[in-house]
Amino acid sequence: MQYVVGVDLGGTKVATALQDENGKILKRVQYATNQYKTAEEVIEGLVASVNEVRGDYPIVGVGVASPGAVDTENGIILKGTNLPDWVNIPLQEKMEEKLQLPIKIVNDANAAAWGEYYVGAGKGSKTMVYVTISTGIGAGIVLNHKLFIGNNGYAGELGHTVIEQDGELCGCGEKGCWEAYASGTSMARIANEAAKKESTIMTKLASDEGVSMNAKHLFAAARLNDEVACRVVDEVTDSIAVGLKNIIHTFNPDCIVIGGGVSLAGEALFEPVIEKTRKIVLAPYRDTFTIVPAQLGDDVGIVGAATLLTGEQA
Ligand code: ADP
Numbered sequence: 001m002q003y004v005v006g007v008d009l010g011g012t013k014v015a016t017a018l019q020d021e022n023g024k025i026l027k028r029v030q031y032a033t034n035q036y037k038t039a040e041e042v043i044e045g046l047v048a049s050v051n052e053v054r055g056d057y058p059i060v061g062v063g064v065a066s067p068g069a070v071d072t073e074n075g076i077i078l079k080g081t082n083l084p085d086w087v088n089i090p091l092q093e094k095m096e097e098k099l100q101l102p103i104k105i106v107n108d109a110n111a112a113a114w115g116e117y118y119v120g121a122g123k124g125s126k127t128m129v130y131v132t133i134s135t136g137i138g139a140g141i142v143l144n145h146k147l148f149i150g151n152n153g154y155a156g157e158l159g160h161t162v163i164e165q166d167g168e169l170c171g172c173g174e175k176g177c178w179e180a181y182a183s184g185t186s187m188a189r190i191a192n193e194a195a196k197k198e199s200t201i202m203t204k205l206a207s208d209e210g211v212s213m214n215a216k217h218l219f220a221a222a223r224l225n226d227e228v229a230c231r232v233v234d235e236v237t238d239s240i241a242v243g244l245k246n247i248i249h250t251f252n253p254d255c256i257v258i259g260g261g262v263s264l265a266g267e268a269l270f271e272p273v274i275e276k277t278r279k280i281v282l283a284p285y286r287d288t289f290t291i292v293p294a295q296l297g298d299d300v301g302i303v304g305a306a307t308l309l310t311g312e313q314a
């Protein structure tokens with residue numbers, strides 16, 4: 001059995017775990033990201049957390065998942081989105097120097113895709129696309145059993161593929177991106193617009209919780225057959241299906257795994273999305289794929305990054 005450490009460098013927390021080669025977590029620690037003030041402090045913190053979980057295990061290396069642009073080949077974080085002064089950081093070299101172990105740095109969506117493919121919901125598939133529907137939409141692609149990261153490691157920004165020319169303004173500054181219609185944030189926007197015009201139980205579900213209305217309330221209300229919520233769910237699941245159709249026509253995957261906070265909506269999301277996607281793809285694709293919920297939950301980043309070192313990819 002081989003052992004490896006995975007690190008997920010998130011915006012709110014840095015999670016580190018000792019795992020076996022099957023992605024089973026043996027020891028896990030996490031620290032708040034905002035306690036680190038400089039890049040040097042983050043690196044010191046990462047090294048300390050790796051030493052904390054590894055104990056006396058003979059680990060083969062450390063996999064690190066990071067949001068933003070990552071140059072995997074050279075082990076450099078080009079532009080993190082989550083940490084102070086986190087630009088052009090030669091993280092691989094710095095960590096290798098301090099730990100004397102092989103280090104691999106990957107984009108977090110790519111790590112997640114590999115984790116779900118290797119030990120999660122995509123296990124046994126050949127070509128798998130992982131889509132995370134959360135604040136935005138991210139994705140990672142496994143082609144013929146290999147993680148596909150593109151020439152520069154940027155492949156998979158499927159949330160910013162365009163589904164409507166000159167459409168809704170996206171957080172990226174452009175218009176009509178998939179995530180401007182189908183992310184959790186966009187679902188909340190559409191639900192709020194609908195709730196301004198018509199009465200809906202979504203308003204009460206949100207105020208009972210004392211928070212502003214979000215995708216969770218939308219799906220909860222749809223489950224209660226709230227008419228407005230059902231209509232919005234119909235609209236946003238149409239948008240998800242359009243994006244999945246583009247993915248299916250591009251990659252011909254046998255499996256699409258959907259993760260991220262919005263996937264927790266469960267059947268209320270998956271049932272219409274699967275049905276609509278099957279209906280709108282070209283006939284030859286119709287029975288070539290499955291669409292399934294992610295299995296690794298919050299640990300997807302750490303497990304994915306770690307299994308990249310022990311898996312076939314290594
Ligand atoms: P992040 O984008 O920070 O990675 P998450 O993956 O948790 O965060 O996704 C957050 C999104 O998921 C929010 O839009 C939230 O409303 C939505 N969400 C969380 N739980 C549910 C749920 N049970 N059903 C539908 N949407 C949910």
Ligand code: ZN
Nearest residue numbers: 160170172177
């Ligand atoms: Zn965009």
